[in-house]
Amino acid sequence: MKKLIFLLLLAMQPLHGHAQSHRAHLAEKIDIANLDLKMLGEQITASDQTDYQKAVTLLDWVSNRLEWKATDYQRRSVKEILERGGGNCYDLALVYVEIVKALGIKTRSIAEINLATPNAERQQQAGQMVREKGARYSLFGARHNDHRWLEVYDETSSSWLPVDPTMGVIGIDQWVMARLGFGQRKSIDPVISGQMIAPFAIFVAGDGKHLMTEDRSMFYLVEQFDRVHGGRLAALPSWSRWVAAIRLLAGSARHAFEGKENLHEQSRQIEELDAIYRALKNEYQDAQQPRAAGTRA
Template identity: 40%
Template structure:
């Protein structure tokens, strides 16, 4: 025991010194470390975070402040290459986060979304060309819609899967609702998020594209309604909102699997946008 005590004391002292050194790191030091070894970065940067949810917040909030959103260029990159590039699109930023959370043994899963989006004829033309070249999978974006990738992490405190959007800097359901479905002006760290009007289909997909869970009802019906104090269900257009989601949901999933060209449902997508605006007007009028 006498021989063991100095070893334990030395180990404790090493931990204290390591933590103190981590606290003294500058932003430049952290950037250098993540480029050298993102796994070590994840462990050291979250060393003082008490829960998986807190670790996730630390990682996402640091990434959104130090990495740039970059337009999709359809290049395949490793996590190390994305980090060296200094950013990426939503899927690439999600992959960095996913890799670090995996290192931290945080339970997580990938989410694929299609959202109503600010109209763009150029995006429609780009999508049309991609469909011609590579098939219906390219129709997940178009004139008035776009695809988006984020994560969910399992929060032991609430025993719920919580949304985590690395490109928008969102962690937790309340953050997500305020930034993705809110009728009022939204506060976003990433200005590109303002072009996303509201999601219309949300899926947890497996590595092979298989549907693990449809989360559309959870986020866009139950949580949306709850956020507004269950008052949305009293509005005249609430049934139309649910019906539009139910109509488009299967089409969106089939577009992800390449079985449907979502561009054929532009009228239904536009109708969903109109219903969302009607909900907004009705809710504000009833306040």
């Protein structure tokens, strides 16, 4: 794991240089009619040597070239998304995935459900869609919402790394701090990230319709959440409640993705998880106070 962290930090050093060197690509007009994703990807990553460097550059390109747009429940092709100049999290992830695949980099799509800031209108809309189209539309509601990103395979570290084009983050440490961190969070759009409090269910999305092939919830939301915070979360009073709640809600969320369960029936548990997360945050920050004071002394 130390090797992985070192590689990530080393690879991230030239990120700003890559971003600057590829700004010209952000301004170039894309030939949508004759779109060749492999050629486009090669142009964007022309100065990169490794798959990881290419993944970083492509993230910068997608996150800065395309604008986040609210969901309108229309399924679009990569060409249509590029022509539109943006889309929702699913659209941004789709563009990234298809370009990465064209370059021969291994990738897989990720489906998530997260705690979200309360929104009565979202609940009303979700409830109506559940009645009209089925339980799968319970993936969003008053205090939760769904989100899409992906993982790319890093041959150097032999591991899957998270990539979120909506947030503009790559790598486990960046992802955890942007999605679960208790301090200021990195994001392309602070408004969007501010609405997503913390994920509570994460799955590898299969090729089949609404099929979730692997549960990554415990890996990201328990193991890596604690590791990135120095292993100090596991000692906090609310940690065991967090772990139990993640395990419970992840199971219900998987069934909701597959259209087998109405996640709105877990509204009390989702509200309780929100309270647990806030308790964890307070406990963690309180625990850092003596250490901070001692450092200053």
